[in-house]
Amino acid sequence: MKNLFKNLLPYKRTVFAVLLLMLAQTFFQMKLPQYTQAMIDVGIQNKGVEHVLPEAVTIEESVALQRHMNTVQIEKWQELYEAEEENPDIFKRKNITDKELAVLDKEYLEPVLDRYREKLNKNKLDDIGDKTKLSMGIAYAVMCNEEAGLDILAIQNRYMWRMGRMMMLVTLAVLFIVGGVAFLSSRVGASIAKNLRSEIFANVMSFSNAEMAKFQTSSIITRATNDIQQVQMTTMMLLRLALFAPSICIWSIIRVYQTRANMGFIVIIGVLAILLMMAVLFSIAMPKFKIMQKLVDALNAVSREIITGIQVIRAFGREETAERRFDKANQDLYKNQLFVNRAMISMTPLLMIIMYGLSIWITWVAAGRIDMGELQVGTMTAFIAYSMEIVFSFLMIAGLAIFVPRAGIAADRIAEIIDTKTSINEKEDADELTANSEGVLKFNNVSFKYPYAEENVLTDISFEARPGETTAIIGSTGCGKTTLVNLIPRLFDVTSGSVTIDDIDVRDISLSSLRNAIGYVPQRGILFSGTIESNIRWGKEDASVIDIEEAAEIAQAEEFIRDKDEGYESDISQGGANISGGQKQRLSIARAIIKKPKILIFDDAFSALDMRTDANLRKALSEKMADSAKIIVAQRIGTIMQAEQIIVLENGKIAGKGTHNELMKSCDIYKDIAKSQLAITESGN
Template sequence: MGKLFKYMGMYWKSVLAILAILFVQAYCDLSLPAYTSDIVNVGIQQGGVDETIPEAISVEEMNKVLLFVSEETEKEIVQDAYEKNGDLYEKEAYVLKESVLENEEEMEELSKIMGLPMMVTAGFESGSEETKEIEEQIMGQIPQGMLPEDATIFDVFAMMPPEQMTQMVEEIRTQMSDMPDMIVEQAGIGYVKTAYQDLGMDVDEIQLKYMFVTGGKMIALAFLGMIASVLVGFLASRVGAKAGRDLRGRVFRKVVGFSNNELDHFSTASLITRSTNDIQQIQMLMVMLLRMVLYAPILAIGGVYQVFQTNVSMSWIIGLAVVLIALVVLLLFVVAMPKFKIMQKLVDRLNLVTREILTGLPVIRAFSTEKHEEKRFDKANMDLTKTNLFVNRAMTFMMPVMMVIMNGISVLIVWVGANGINDGQMQVGDMMAFIQYTMQIIMGFLMLCMISVMLPRAAVAAERVDEVLSSKTIINDPKQPLLIPQKADGVLKFDHVSFRYPGASEDVLHDISFEAKPGETTAIIGSTGSGKSTLVNLIPRFYDVTEGKITLDGLDIREVAQHDLREKLGYVPQKGVLFSGTIASNIMFGNPDGSDEEMKEAAQIAQATEFIETKRKRYDSSIAQGGSNVSGGQKQRLSIARAIAKHPKLFIFDDSFSALDFKTDVALRRALREKTADSTVLIVAQRISTILHAEQILVLDDGQIVGKGTHEELLRNCEVYQQIAASQLSEEELKAGMQKGGE
């Protein structure tokens, strides 16, 4: 996980921008349920009236309400909050002062004072069962004829002595004290609506206006949320793409700088997987992290806050949902986590087997082992498939469980909410909002669960990529490298050089000392496994010597920059390597600014013009990947031409003539001798015929130089060389060499 956040931290500015936009998106998403609740509660059920006290009320209705305000101080507070206005409405009315409207504390105090009186007034006006009983009792106590026929209960209340009225109001308060605040509030709002109708106000217009304004806000929020979501997706995709690009670049640059030791540690198949599949996993997860993981806690915390604002009594349902989801996630991690670590290794294995089979297809066909290789591939493929199926089944198990939890929680909220609505503790819109907030909270956790399936695999991938990036390269440039002179002679000297591979218990080369001079050819010959290729691999610093030193023109090659050193070398590997492109691009690979004349000269010396001229496009003829569309001999000649075109001071031919026929070999060496008259030439060879005319031949046996001299000298003095010569030359050639050496 730490590695993932480290890679993401490189783009912290974009991450901060995404985080800010996510807060905007969360605000929009969390505001919509509240507006939905308002549409249902206020817009539909309350007719668009959301005030708990009337902003305007007729004088007649105000007098009725004040009858049930028992305290004189409270009456004064109400009367001070309103002012008379007879011009705005059909009746003379009291209008709430602007200063009171803008003061929340005063509005809340008025609501507490007027709430119950408005409810009682509405009850007597509507003739509810409770108020009917009170009205019958009071009317029954008054003798007939004392009141006019059109007298109302309010006229009776107005005639009552203040003490009796206060006592009656207190009795009414006592009877209604057990009534939930929600019912009192709703009754008050109902009275406000009636008061507006009494003044001749168009309540339908009030309702429509409220619905349009609230609906407009919802549309604006939804549109803003959509823009925020699109922006987050765009920025997250850019960050993910940049991270993938930069990681691939860093891995590639790191691998290009690897010595042979690091290349031996990481297999080619593994490096390919790490550069492609692993980085793709990181890139995908980074996008998901920025789009979902950062958003999930914001949404969940915001949802919890809104839930407590909506209804605290049902908050235990949220806790239950979170616990159930946490249990599912924990189970998923315990079961699936170990499989992700195995999965990437299985991808490596599949890539390795596939690469081996495709590379060695001709050999496989020649030995008729297709069935065996098919079984190898099937095993690697099936192992990966089984692991993938296990992980996917765990994922498919998680989704239905989550849906069951979500639907179960919805049913539980409806059941508990219905009881709350029945008891007057909450409204329908509040329950709807609570369901939406709960779903948002659960969705937040659900997002985290979905990421939890991808996270372990991406975490493993990040570790594997970091292994490459943090691996220490054994061969490094010195802090203050020495400069090789531009007009270097190319004198190469091995001074008591010994070498062992990293981690090996014994040396491969022992106390190697020799000097290769310009204008001379130094040949190295020996049996298979004697250390010939290892010796020449020390010169370009593919490996560094264990003991002793190698100097080029007197400078220790470890004290010069690798680039400067290799600029002076023309290296032809044992196995010819060509790159996809054209013949021209391959020949001029080490000298891209060279002229066509240099290219043709190099091809002519390497005896490559013979087959190049037969091609329709000649030097512009295409070369397939790995040089698969040319023969082994043609591949070697193009590799030799590539080294010649570079004009190096030191040529290294690592058994580079093995695929050439005798005639081509002779012609190539003759032309090469003329071209390399001022250069130092090192040739590793298996065939004595290739090195007959070398000025110096080194005979290697078990990592040691057992013979040094010309062909003739070695025939007389070196037993190992004699054995090699006896296996390759005729008796006449051996005798001729011996006689020439004796002279």
């Protein structure tokens, strides 16, 4: 979970700004129920009159009211009102602040109610609630205003317009804040996603084959796409709700208490019901969340394997088998997601039941209290609004509780890749190979075993490959040929012994310098989407057109390139799917040759070529790349017969070393391979 929040640290200023905006949104949003309450209680019920003391009163009514006051109240009353110049029979209230009027309302409520009772010929007011007493006091003020000639409808409209404007301003403020929060949170989420993708890419590019074997390609893709999207969306949700939901919940609870409606027990019961529901649902769903991403990885792995091997599947007629494999992975994910979705979807109707149940319960209890004069309609409306805010805040918290753990798991999976240290490290004071370097390659008692393996793949390998010479490596399948050449560019590091170039351990040479000195052609021709020219340029980005054409000519690719309508600008689809295997291999060879490396490695790169192209390519290499040390891994004897040195591998050990003729006399393994491929006369026996 800490990895999820750690991503926010670089954006702490923006996060702080979002938190301030959230507090502002909470403040303004809590104002809306207050204004609604005021419009109902004051604007509608009290006709826009807010206080017990009337704005104007006739002289007769003033005298009648003063009969119900004590001496102090009478003196203060006479100070509060003054006669109009135009009509001395009307007394108008002086300008007094709302705060002062609120104090005076309490002081004059009883005399006003006594006068109101007298005026209406009612004998008793003791059995009505305080809220009704206040409403009746204001009703008396309305009556006085009307008797004094004030326009009651104008007063009411003025108040309603004032409250309406305030509600409109508050709503606009909330909309502005919500827009600002959405903009900032989206920006932070997108920036985090971008940075995580960049970090994953940068670290994966430094991975050795050991790290690539640890993380499957499909898993890396899932983490770089699906997991990062999960983190991005949850980060946005977190910024928008993490502070807003708790703050609006707390503020609503405070406002519920301030309404003095004495119905807080209903809200408490509703909250407890929500918490119980969430606890049950999460206990059911959370275990499924933890395995969901693994199932996504599994589905991606199966999909990638099937799509990559679609030709083999078709060739063997195993479409149904592949479909069953995919369907199983798909069904496993489907069942998991269906279970989780059903559990989470059930939360919404349950919350709706709780919300509507609370509303009905509050209305039922409030109706009795309104009838008893203990509560006003507007107060009930505000209470319901605050109660719903509390419920919605728990709904938002529930949403966070669902997505944050999932995003936490996704963030941990992302961090696992980013924090993985490559086993191929470069020294700070690493040596550089210069243009004058010879390129003499030596294996000195090299042994190697894969990470977590118990047995060596290579044992005590020693040989020297000199510039201008060809060193061939041959042996049965699985004897360690590819592993051996992978040690040269440090795709793996030796377990013991050393690999040197010009007597410098490759582990002491900077990776960029080492790999710039090596041209590597893998077993499988790997091309990138683009053009023929752009693929060859991968070997040397600033290569001239002449360099590209020369490399293609040496690689025996010039002929088929010219046969294409667009020549070097011909499109290459992803993986080179739109050209043949031999053409892919020749372009891969051209890509390695164009950089004119000190060491050229061909890992069974001639297997996809016909015998004539093979011979022409080897001849061109010996003529045009005479200064390079050439390492050729091959299965065909015909490819390596002319090599200055042939190394025969068997079970990871050197079983023979020498020229073709020498090995035919001294190495039975080589002799058996040769006899299985060549005619007796061609093999020289």
